Amino acid sequence: MPKPRVLLADDHSLVLEGFRRILEHQCNLVGMVEDGRALIEAAKQTQPDIVILDVSMPLLNGIDAALQLKKLLPSIKVIFVTMHADVEYVRSAFEAGASGYLLKRSAVDELEQAIKSVWAGHTYITPLIASDLIETLLATGSNQPRRKKPLTFRQREVLQLLAEGRTVKEIAGRLKISTRTVEFHKAHTMDQLGLRTTADLIKYALTHGMLAPS
Numbered sequence: 001m002p003k004p005r006v007l008l009a010d011d012h013s014l015v016l017e018g019f020r021r022i023l024e025h026q027c028n029l030v031g032m033v034e035d036g037r038a039l040i041e042a043a044k045q046t047q048p049d050i051v052i053l054d055v056s057m058p059l060l061n062g063i064d065a066a067l068q069l070k071k072l073l074p075s076i077k078v079i080f081v082t083m084h085a086d087v088e089y090v091r092s093a094f095e096a097g098a099s100g101y102l103l104k105r106s107a108v109d110e111l112e113q114a115i116k117s118v119w120a121g122h123t124y125i126t127p128l129i130a131s132d133l134i135e136t137l138l139a140t141g142s143n144q145p146r147r148k149k150p151l152t153f154r155q156r157e158v159l160q161l162l163a164e165g166r167t168v169k170e171i172a173g174r175l176k177i178s179t180r181t182v183e184f185h186k187a188h189t190m191d192q193l194g195l196r197t198t199a200d201l202i203k204y205a206l207t208h209g210m211l212a213p214s
Contacts, residue, residue, distance in 0.1 A: 004119045007048035008032045009039040009065070010081075011057050015104070019052065019081075022111055036060025040068055048076065050115060055082040055089055055209040058164060059174075063096045063209060064156050070097035077118045081107050082209075085129050089209055102126035151189060156210070158185040162198075163205035 006027040010016050016032045023029060030046040033039050035058045043051060051069060055062040066078045079100035080093045090101050099118040102110050103126055110126055117124040151159065154175075161171045168186070172179045195201050205211045 003028045004049040004077075004115065005030050005046065006050045006052060006115070007039070007042055007046055009034070009036070009042075009051065009053040009057065009062070011035060011054065015054075019107070019111065022108065023115070026112055027115065034058075036062065036065040039065050040072070043069055043073060043076070047073065050077045050079060050118060052079045052081055052111075052115075055080060055084050055093070056211060059161070060157065061160055061210040063092050064153060064160075066093065066096040066098060067153065079114055079118055079124070081111065084209055087129065090125070090129060092209070100124035101129075103128055149192065151192065155185050155189045155192075158182055159189050159201065160205055160210040162186060163202045163211055 004027050006023060007030050008016050008019050008023075009032075010019070011034050013034065016034070020029060020032065027050075030048050031042045033042050036053075037059045039051070039053060039057070040060070051066075053062045053065060057065065060068075062080060062082070066080075069076055069078060077099045078093075078097055079102070080098055081102055081104055082089070083104050085103055093101050100114045100123065102114055102124070106126055106128055110124075114124040114126075157175060158171060161174065166174070168179050168182045171182045175182070190196070190201065193204060195204060202211070
């Protein structure tokens with residue numbers, strides 16, 4: 001059986017190097033990148049079978065990157081390796097098309113198994129959070145409250161870049177849209193989320209995995 005072609009994405013070079021050492025004999029590593037936008041471009045060029053990524057990455061967070069990847073390459077397998085153990089992150093990851101989810105603190109022991117499971121067509125969730133996820137799903141069931149209207153992909157792009165401290169002009173240039181459009185998305189997003197200040201915006205981005213904790 002051929003080795004899977006794997007693309008790695010994490011904003012810490014030491015983490016990437018650690019993953020490379022774990023996987024270099026099991027997989028065909030086709031690239032390593034340090035932000036979500038670089039991941040999208042690298043995936044277009046290398047056409048990997050599996051992408052391993054973090055939830056929190058600069059320029060484009062892992063959840064939104066996964067959504068884009070699944071649109072571009074529907075057969076691609078996505079495995080999240082992250083510090084975020086909260087079940088809402090797990091839920092969001094799988095809603096974005098993930099096939100695997102594990103924590104960085106257990107990656108040395110679990111990453112190879114996760115890749116084998118996903119490559120074989122199965123789903124992998126680290127045992128460290130699997131029981132919590134099941135309990136949460138059983139507890140909420142049909143009584144789960146309806147979520148607020150979700151942000152569009154463009155709204156989330158603008159929100160993350162604003163929270164990272166980018167200016168409206170910088171965002172317009174990066175996204176290839178007008179500054180007026182950026183201002184529109186900013187105002188609409190903050191109103192939709194009930195945010196009033198830049199501090200509120202940064203807090204929202206942090207709690208939703210769009211920014212890595214400092």
